[in-house]
Amino acid sequence: MPSRSIRWGLLSTARINERLIPAFRSVARSELLAVASSRGQEHAEHYAAQWQIPRAHGSYEALLADPQVDAIYLSLPNALHAPWAIRAAAAGKHILCEKPLALSAAEVDHMAEAAQRHGVLLQEAVMMRYHPQTLQLRQRLSGGAIGEVRLIRGTFTFPLERPGDIRLDPALGGGSIWDLGSYPVSFTRAMLGAEPIEVQGWQVAGQGGVDLSFAGQLHFAGGALAQFFSSFQAVPQAEVDLIGSAGAIHLDLPYLNKVGVDSQVRLSRLRPARATGTFGDASSQMEEEVLTYPLVNAYQDEVEAVVACLLEGAAPLVPLADSRGNIAALEALCISAREGRVVRL
Ligand SMILES: NC(=O)c1ccc[n+]([C@@H]2O[C@H](COP(=O)([O-])OP(=O)(O)OC[C@H]3O[C@@H](n4cnc5c(N)ncnc54)[C@H](OP(=O)(O)O)[C@@H]3O)[C@@H](O)[C@H]2O)c1
Structure with a gap:
């Protein structure tokens, strides 16, 4: 892990982001750096200004290509979790993906395989x-x-x-x-x-x-x-x-x-x-x-746990096998x- 803190990018401007944004900011060694919207650059910039996020990207592809971003928070509709988690893994980004992680066990297997192949962490954002x-x-x-x-x-x-x-x-x-x-x-x-x-x-x-x-x-x-x-x-x-x-x-x-x-x-x-x-x-x-x-x-507990995995090698509190079981x-x-x-x- 290159950086001393985890620099996060939000993949979408979903409403749930409003709960996570304060968490990314309040956790030590965690920094909210970027946001991407599929609705284009203008929407991303407006959202970034509203939430004081330093970088705005007008597409998810651009966020995944941003070398400053270590990890993404994936808050897309459920059916888009698997395809974008797989693309994020291929881009070398760690992934905190909203619940439910996917819509079938086969999808989870593909996501897990991509995360393993590219050496990134994939965690389900099941806060409770x-x-x-x-x-x-x-x-x-x-x-x-x-x-x-x-x-x-x-x-x-x-x-x-x-x-x-x-x-x-x-x-x-x-x-x-x-x-x-x-x-x-x-x-x-x-x-x-x-x-x-x-x-x-x-x-x-x-x-x-x-x-x-x-x-x-x-x-x-x-x-x-x-x-x-x-x-x-x-x-x-x-x-x-x-x-x-x-x-x-x-x-x-x-x-x-x-x-x-x-x-x-x-x-x-x-x-x-x-x-x-x-x-x-x-x-x-x-x-x-x-x-x-x-x-x-x-x-905040969720973000803290993921940062501990990434920076200290802590074991995931919700291992992928557990998310797959769900x-x-x-x-x-x-x-x-x-x-x-x-x-x-
Ligand atoms: N952990 C929790 O407590 C919690 C609570 C609520 C929801 N969630 C989860 O978070 C995820 C998002 O839920 P939400 O209610 O926040 O969603 P939402 O407000 O409807 O936002 C979804 C976002 O996904 C992007 N998007 C990309 N393609 C889309 C498409 N075809 N149709 C609609 N949106 C599309 C849009 O962002 P851009 O246009 O900006 O790219 C949109 O703003 C879901 O998986 C849900 O289960 C978790």
Whole structure:
């Protein structure tokens, strides 16, 4: 790595950039250097001036040819992640690519192969996975915080009322499962540290063909089960419950998708010396612990982790095999919904 700090280029002027721009600036040894827009030089320059970004490129090709840029943040519509990640790798740029990393396991394999061949890092920008709330919860579960995990249930919904949004376009990889369902599936796999062995999904498709609502179930080796619901047709909801043999956990902001709001993890456990409840009613025998995490800008954790990989050789917090597992599960869920059958992985 030639530079003492990582010089980032934004590949697109997507709305999500607004969350990452402060993160690129607040992390030590990270510098936001350039932006590119497919809408031409004028648009790129206007955007660069608005966000005080030193260099503006009127095409993605020009950004990839910029020798000053070490790494790109790829915030394109989902269907463009794989082709542009592969081109960025060939140009020798490290890549932080928005979630979902791709739309099939085969695409992830092509991206991984390109990154390996050109010696660059490819990381999925699945912010919640880098945040202490997620990392500490995983440790607590491994330590038996709620005994054996029996069920993880996640919801992520909001009403999408913006005509022309990339999320409604099948050609761009739209659909609630890719945009929102990818979070509970990734969260569940991270908590269990395992991949599902079979999945089943149901979707409600809109006129354009993308799913507007999706419900899915996953079965893991060892017996843990998961259920999730994603939707563009419901009020904003983002919650996760984990139910175990010795306790339960409720997360009120599992995907950490708000800035400036504290998140809470509510753990309830059976007291060790409890009396035997009648008809399973042991709620009075539970003790509760609440952990609070102040949310400043959780995207900073993600950028910090990637910079540590690049400058210190730290191991990726979300290895590519993990991102691939998520895409394989989502792909299988889509096949299940389309074909009306359980899909084994
Ligand atoms: N991690 C998170 O919290 C989070 C949150 C929201 C979204 N995301 C992810 O970020 C990505 C972008 O989402 P967004 O809502 O920010 O997107 P968006 O505002 O719709 O922007 C997408 C950008 O992609 C570029 N683009 C290139 N070809 C395009 C095409 N054919 N159609 C539309 N846009 C095209 C455009 O930039 P130029 O014209 O300037 O090149 C456009 O501004 C998605 O993968 C999404 O899943 C992540």
